[in-house]
Amino acid sequence: MDLGLGDKVALVAAASKGMGKACASGLAAEGVRVVMFSRTARDIEAAAEEVRARTGGQAVGVAADVSRAEDVQGVVARAVETFGPVDILVANAGGPPPGPFEAMSDDHWKAAFEQVHLSTVRLIREVLPTMRRRRWGRILTIQSSSVKQPVEGLVLSNGVRPAVAGLFKSLAQQVASDNVTVNLVLPGRIKTDRLLEHQRGLARAAGRSLEEQLVVNAADIPAGRVGTPEEFANVVVFLASDRASYVTGITIQVDGGLIRSVV
16 A cells, blocks of 8 residues: 655654654655654664665654753754655653652652653644645654553553643644644553563563563453564554545554553
């Protein structure tokens, strides 16, 4: 299927590894010119080189911190200077630290809001006016299953991420007539470095191998396994395409059936 993405320009946040890098790679494979960014210059430059080698596409890596307003402005300006106006935004950020409610101070809550919510607002603010003027845009954010179903031990994520869903639902109604779509994509358990690191710790504590621990971890997933970053990215790439032009305001999970909610 021709996704109609040739010569589009994408900006992908937190793209040095995991789902962000997989999204950048999937878009580049479809002919999208991709600007990838994350905090560490060495890591994001290596990730961009990997994407170019894997896809033969155009990708550049830029060091920028999504939680800093000046960095967000700078990376969008770099994207425009390098490839032109941004057509596709994939907003993404690392998750807030785990812990129970009583362990979280005002500073923890403020930092989580800056990292997850306000970073997304700032990215949209920088790219949306041009999308609306050009009458084509795709705004996506990678969030968490905590938007629909709280995750044990992640009170900050459970408290902050659902607010992004409310923002996106409101924004989708405002910009749909300008041919700009706005959608959330929720990963379930995806085989990222973060998940593997957590599972290695649990495996050591239980006296299991990592492979055995991953089987235990997937016991409540109807698909019977954790997903891959590439499987997650496939959904993002479709939603970014011309073929998804009538899909907006949705919150879709990529989770092998893990989330049990009806909507």
